[in-house]
Amino acid sequence: MSSGRLGRWAHRHARWLFPAPAVLLVAVIIVYPIAYTVWMSLQEWFASSLTAPHFIGLANYRKIALADARFQEAVGRTVYFTIVAVGAETVLGLAMALLFNRQFWGRGLLRTLAILPMVATPTAIGLVFVMMYHPSLGVANYLLSVVGLSPWRWTYSSQTALYALAMVDVWQWTPLIMLIALAGLASLPREPYEAAHLDGASTLRAFWHITLPLLRPALVVAVLFRAIDALKTFDIIFVMTQGGPANASETINILLFNQAFSYFNMGYASSMAVALFAVVMGASLILIKVRRTTTW
Amino acid sequence: MVRGGAGRRRLSTAAFYALAGLFMLPTVFVFYWMITLSLKPQVEATAYPPSFVRFSVTAAGYREVFTKYPFFLYTWNSLVVAAGCTALGLAVGLPAAYSIARWRQQRLAVVILVARIIPGIAYLIPWYIFFRRLRMVDTYGALILTHLIVSLPIIIWVMISFFEDVPAELEDAALIDGCSYLGVFWRIALPLVKPGVVATAILSFVFSWNNFLFSVILAGRSTRTLPIAVYTMISYEEINWGTLAAAATLITLPVLVVALLAQRHIVSGLTFGAVKQ
Numbered sequence: 001m002s003s004g005r006l007g008r009w010a011h012r013h014a015r016w017l018f019p020a021p022a023v024l025l026v027a028v029i030i031v032y033p034i035a036y037t038v039w040m041s042l043q044e045w046f047a048s049s050l051t052a053p054h055f056i057g058l059a060n061y062r063k064i065a066l067a068d069a070r071f072q073e074a075v076g077r078t079v080y081f082t083i084v085a086v087g088a089e090t091v092l093g094l095a096m097a098l099l100f101n102r103q104f105w106g107r108g109l110l111r112t113l114a115i116l117p118m119v120a121t122p123t124a125i126g127l128v129f130v131m132m133y134h135p136s137l138g139v140a141n142y143l144l145s146v147v148g149l150s151p152w153r154w155t156y157s158s159q160t161a162l163y164a165l166a167m168v169d170v171w172q173w174t175p176l177i178m179l180i181a182l183a184g185l186a187s188l189p190r191e192p193y194e195a196a197h198l199d200g201a202s203t204l205r206a207f208w209h210i211t212l213p214l215l216r217p218a219l220v221v222a223v224l225f226r227a228i229d230a231l232k233t234f235d236i237i238f239v240m241t242q243g244g245p246a247n248a249s250e251t252i253n254i255l256l257f258n259q260a261f262s263y264f265n266m267g268y269a270s271s272m273a274v275a276l277f278a279v280v281m282g283a284s285l286i287l288i289k290v291r292r293t294t295t296w
Numbered sequence: 297m298v299r300g301g302a303g304r305r306r307l308s309t310a311a312f313y314a315l316a317g318l319f320m321l322p323t324v325f326v327f328y329w330m331i332t333l334s335l336k337p338q339v340e341a342t343a344y345p346p347s348f349v350r351f352s353v354t355a356a357g358y359r360e361v362f363t364k365y366p367f368f369l370y371t372w373n374s375l376v377v378a379a380g381c382t383a384l385g386l387a388v389g390l391p392a393a394y395s396i397a398r399w400r401q402q403r404l405a406v407v408i409l410v411a412r413i414i415p416g417i418a419y420l421i422p423w424y425i426f427f428r429r430l431r432m433v434d435t436y437g438a439l440i441l442t443h444l445i446v447s448l449p450i451i452i453w454v455m456i457s458f459f460e461d462v463p464a465e466l467e468d469a470a471l472i473d474g475c476s477y478l479g480v481f482w483r484i485a486l487p488l489v490k491p492g493v494v495a496t497a498i499l500s501f502v503f504s505w506n507n508f509l510f511s512v513i514l515a516g517r518s519t520r521t522l523p524i525a526v527y528t529m530i531s532y533e534e535i536n537w538g539t540l541a542a543a544a545t546l547i548t549l550p551v552l553v554v555a556l557l558a559q560r561h562i563v564s565g566l567t568f569g570a571v572k573q
Contacts, residue, residue, distance in 0.1 A: 117326075137342045137344050
């Protein structure tokens with residue numbers, strides 16, 4: 001390396017120079033747009049019209065908090081979707097981790113299979129599920145009929161659409177919880193189990209009083225990451241139902257996307273974006289608190 | 297291992313594999329169904345009851361994807377954007393991750409973590425407004441910059457944990473020998489974390505390749521990427537299931553293959569380094 005004056009100067013200031021390009025980029029592509037969104041949420045502006053944005057203070061927020069029933073339903077739906085999807089993923093993922101926590105032939109294959117759904121393109125997967133869910137021609141209803149159940153209307157009925165979408169999320173992301181739980185199980189100490197065994201504790205009691213508390217930090221991290229992403233789910237809903245039928249799967253993300261890019265109601269959509277961020281941030285803080293208060 | 301110590305009654309091997317198969321069946325089945333559907337002629341693709349094993353094989357779906365749609369252009373667009381975003385992300389993210397790990401710049405790390413939590417759509421509204429004003433909608437530049445919002449935080453966070461594992465003594469020795477920080481970073485730290493760089497590059501590539509939200513608004517006729525192409529196929533024209541499945545297969549297969557190369561690090565990437573495997 002050159003050790004001229006410039007080189008020495010760069011060496012002395014390395015701790016600022018190394019991250020400088022990233023800081024600059026983050027400021028430009030992340031911080032500034034977010035500030036702009038917050039500012040825009042205080043304006044009334046249609047991007048399709050020629051009139052300039054005009055400042056209306058907190059009116060947009062007042063509207064989404066008090067007047068806009070459709071938005072409030074979307075909030076409830078978003079939270080419900082997240083609880084259903086992440087709840088199912090946690091139970092299933094934990095069960096699978098407990099099953100697979102042993103030496104067996106095909107461990108490598110298991111991990112390979114677990115990774116595939118997580119990296120598969122959501123749009124393409126959504127498309128495949130659309131075909132599988134087709135009420136009269138889809139393989140899903142055929143499989144139900146084979147085991148003697150009556151057919152569902154999946155994403156084609158407003159009663160089941162949200163669950164059918166949650167199932168896609170469960171299909172994609174259960175492996176993440178399983179892999180995290182497996183890593184957690186592998187690092188558990190043996191001693192508590194030996195003590196429990198001597199005390200004659202049952203398997204179930206050992207699981208409830210030893211495994212689960214010890215696993216909780218790892219599980220909370222898994223649930224945290226899943227919840228953050230499930231609240232923001234967009235691709236599969238947009239591709240498979242566009243929020244329908246009859247708004248039955250319209251989450252905050254879908255509603256606000258349409259406000260912004262179908263009606264070009266930028267100010268109003270921005271206030272929803274800030275609200276969505278608040279929901280995601282709130283959920284994250286609750287989960288982080290759960291993790292902190294864990295005794296382990 | 298908790299085995300035995302957990303006091304758990306052992307499943308018999310047969311029961312274990314039966315359960316394992318049951319749990320993994322849905323994963324395998326969806327991919328199996330996608331691929332077989334893509335090979336079926338239209339009549340059999342929509343036949344009811346569907347055929348699982350015995351069906352005639354045709355390449356008609358794939359042929360149609362390439363003849364009816366500019367699929368080569370879409371693939372090229374996806375490649376350019378994903379490669380551009382990954383290259384730029386690494387160039388900027390690697391020194392930053394090194395610096396955060398070496399000088400414990402926690403505050404910067406937290407800012408980047410928050411960027412991961414913020415919903416993508418909150419960036420999209422301003423970006424759409426700016427790019428429209430700058431007449432940059434439908435350019436590679438717009439797509440690469442916005443995809444960086446997703447991949448830069450992943451690159452930085454995963455690489456922090458890799459750089460933290462580089463022994464400090466090694467770097468200190470080089471510094472005493474008169475090596476500059478740039479030299480230490482380039483000649484000592486970077487070669488040691490090469491496996492991590494490969495893994496994060498793959499992750500970044502996959503996330504950009506899969507991105508739908510930013511591209512659906514900011515890509516236009518000439519820069520449309522593969523996920524957007526599929527979306528347009530379902531929403532308007534295509535009713536041929538074989539063609540749709542062929543498109544889905546063509547989009548997914550490259551990321552699956554690439555991701556398998558980095559499978560050891562995928563989980564750490566998806567959890568932002570919270571879990572190392």
